[in-house]
Amino acid sequence: MDPADTKKKIRIPCPCVKCVNHICHSVDVVDDHLFRNGIDQTYTNWNKHGETEEPPRSYVYEHNFDMDTSNVVDSTNMNTEMPTDAAKTIEMVEAIEENFIGNPDKFRELIEDAEKPLYTGCLNFTKLSAIIQLLNLKKGNEMYNSTYEAKKAFKAMGSGYTKIHACVNNCILYRKEYIDLVVCPTCGKSRWKVDEQKNKIYNNIPAKCLWYFPIIPRFKCLFQSKTTAKDLTWHTTERMVDVGVLSHLADSPAWAAIDDKYPDFASEPRNLRLGISADGVDVNRGNRSHSVWPVLTVIYNLPPWLCMKRKFIMLSLLISGTPGNDIDVFLAPLIDDLQLLFDFGVETYDAYAQEHFKLRAVVLWTINDYPALGTLSGCPYNDFQGCVVCGEETHCIRLPESNKQSYAGHRRFLPYDHPFRRQKKAFNGQQEFSPSPEPMNGEEIYNMVKFIINKWGKVNKGKEAEIQQATSGRGGNMNKKRENHTNWNVGESLTGTVLNVPGKTKDGYKARLDLVHYGLKPELHPQIEGNNTTLPAAGCTLTKEEKDKFCETLYNLRVPQGKEIIVDELDKLQEELCVTLCLLEKHFPPSFFDVMIHLTVHLTREVKLCGPIFFRWMYPFERMDTVGIPPDNHNNCGIDKGVDSSSITDGTPISAAKSVEVSAEL
Known part of the structure; x- marks a missing residue:
């Protein structure tokens, strides 16, 4: 062959x-x-x-770097x-x-x-x-014959959900008195999905839905486990009380205020203290019309090492789309159950104590990022009253060139005799003798909003309704424009400006034009020589060697890991924080001070009232969101589109220019 x-x-x-x-x-x-x-x-x-066949070989690659081998995986177990x-x-x-x-x-x-x-x-x-x-599997087995039957079994175990139809314009939920309607009584839109091009209505296919996962059956299920039922009374039976130390929320004044005002509630340690978290999740990478809002519930009766575990964070609501100011409409089923739990309670069996008792619950606070806080609380978060604590006394100026608000002016939080209050040139050219703002209490807030008439929905809002919403604090002008999430926290703003990271620095060409507009710090004004524009180096400008040292310091930084707070040290911490913010005002432009920077001045007050902050931050809830939010598109270093970036010499906030010498007066 x-x-x-x-x-x-x-x-x-x-x-x-x-x-x-x-x-x-x-x-x-x-x-x-x-x-x-x-x-x-x-x-x-x-x-x-x-x-x-030969056993696989393990190859070890030698290198000259020192590394921690504690997390190296054995090649035999790959x-x-x-x-x-x-x-x-x-x-x-x-x-x-x-x-x-x-x-x-x-x-x-x-x-x-x-x-x-x-x-x-x-x-x-x-x-x-x-x-x-x-x-x-042979026929005749005991498995469920359909997905529907399996869902019914899960629902009987407390794992089911209720699907509630909603108006496409967020006016109402089709429940209670509206359950049989097919047209929204507020805006007149159909309950069912409508194809406007074909002029066709798809009956029994809702235009919008809300998924509610009832919380009462799941709360009752927690007490069916002896271990969990015992843990739910840890705050009373096993917690070590140390006067002047905050280690659990039960040590906080907020917890004690509930006990003092409602002694009958406090008398039963099994009554639940809850936190509610809500935030938007973008499931379509940038398309807000395809976002959802999960509402999560966390239980604070548990020990600190269990409170924020995923096992005890419950999904309560899943809102289709972005509810905006109309989120109150979608929260109604959850609020009804919470009201029932607080006012009357529900009969529950405790497997650990082997007895029945009346289970009640109270919500201590909500946990949100700042834009979501504005939506839930009805307060503006990016306007001249953007601070929810300072309220009407928020110190805010408009930066015309940067097209943003600046929340500088932290000298009023200093002691009255502090020397910074009398300095002019280093700050805004004026002395500051105003007292720090006093946060409003609950009664004052209620008196301010009790006469407001809310009208839910996106359409059919006359001018009167818009004025009512704007003055009521329901997000200010949020009903007129959309605001992107503020992804810039304090650390990003600080490192981005100090290291002059493109796209993250707050000291750019527009920031310097704002200084020109207000007549502040003339030594930092842009210098125009022919076709070139130079930005003089500011006090926060670092050389390459200084940047390397700054990064090395951050890399080697070690912070305490303890979760106990000494109350007596908080006042000293607050004073140091206010001084730090004032020092930043000396050397950073006004554009650096967005509302996130300003909110740090209220952190110690929040810790004093509510205890350790890790019980209330967003990280555990954000980890449950598997879809990331794409970053916002920011202007490149704040350079105006009308200015050729190539004409600005490499010597400006991000340049290797020599640092400006700070005079003794500053």
């Missing part, structure tokens, strides 16, 4: 990067594939081409991520390889299904093996 014919008839597995030994070809085709595609680099033991039945499933698929000679793509797909875990972290089944196991 001609060797050339033999070469054409013999079919061998092709080890190229596309076939990866899953498809057999003639020797010539394999040779061509290897030349065009290259060989699969992971194919080191040629067991498909006659080489005997295959533990593959499900246990993957090898048998792959072997079964390879046995029928000849059936797919004409359809190699389908064979490759089966191999991938045989290797892919059923879900992330699954160690027992692959996608294909799970299907095979289900097919092997």
Whole structure:
């Protein structure tokens, strides 16, 4: 026989990067594939081409870097991520390889299904093996016959949800007195989905929905576990009380205020203290019309090491779309249950105490980022009254060039005899003798809003209704424009400005023009020489050596890990914080002081009232959101579009220019 014919008839597995030994070809085709595609680099033991099986070798790459080896994974255990039945499933698929000679793509797909875990972290089944196991189940088994029956079983266990139809314009929920309506009584829109192009109504397909996961059955289920029922009374039975120390929310004045005002509630340690968190999740990468708002509930009766665990953070509501100022409409089912729990309570069995008792609950506070706080509390968060604590006494000026508000003016939080209050040139050119603003109490807030008439919905709002919402504090002008999330926290603003990070620095060309507008710090005004514009180096401008030292300091920074707060030290901390903010005002432009920077002045007050802050931050709730929010598009270093950036010399806030010498007067 001609060797050339033999070469054409013999079919061998092709080890190229596309076939990866899953498809057999003639020797010539394999040779061509290897030349065009290259060989699969992971194919080191040629067991498909006659080489005997050998145990895989572990290669150690030497390097000159010092590294911590405590987290290094043993190479002998690297295959533990593959499900246990993957090898048998792959072997079964390879046995029928000849059936797919004409359809190699389908064979490759089966191999991938045989290797892919059923879900992330699954160690027992692959996608294909799970299907095979289900097919092997004989008829007459006790499994549910449909997804509907399985959902009913979960609902009986307290894991179900209620689907509530909503008006497409957020006017009402179709519940209670509106449950049988098919048209919104406020805006006249149909309850059902409408195709306006075809002028067709899809009956029984709601235009908008709210998913409510009832909290009362789940609260009652917590007490069915003896361990959990015992943990829910930890704050009374096992907590160590240390006077002057805040280690748990039960040590805080906010907790004590509930006990003092409602002694009958405090008499039962099993009554629940709750926190409510709400924030938007963008599920379509930048398209706000496809966002959802989950509302989560956290229980504070538990020990500190359990409070913020995912196990005890409950999804209560899932709102379709962005509710905006009309979020009150969607919170109604949750509020009804919370009101029932607080006013009357529900009969609950305690498995640990082996007795029935009346379970009640109270909400201590909400947990949100700042824009969501403005939505929930009805306060503006980015206007001249953007601070929810200072309220009408917020110190705010408009920066015309940067087109933003500046919340500088922290000297009024200093002691009355502090020397910074009498300085002019270093700050805004004026002395400051105003007292610090006094936060309003609950009675004052109620008296301010008690006569407001709210009108929910996006449409059919006359001018009177808009004025009522704007003056009521329901987000100010939020009903007229959309605001992006403020992704700039204090750390980003500070490091971005000091290190002059493009796109994150707050000391740019527009910031210097604002100084010109207000006649402040003339030594920092832009200098125009012909076609070139130079920004003199500010006091916060660092040289390359100084930037390296700054980064090294941050890298080596170690902070205390304790979670106890000494109350007597908070006053000293507040004074140091106010002095730090004033020092920043000396050397940073007004554009640096957005509302996030200003809010730090109220942190110690919040800790005094509510206890350790890790019980109230957003991180545990944001970790539950699997969809990231794309970053905002910011102006490049604040340079005006009308100014050629190339004409600004490399010597400005981000330049290697010499630092400006600060006079003794400053």
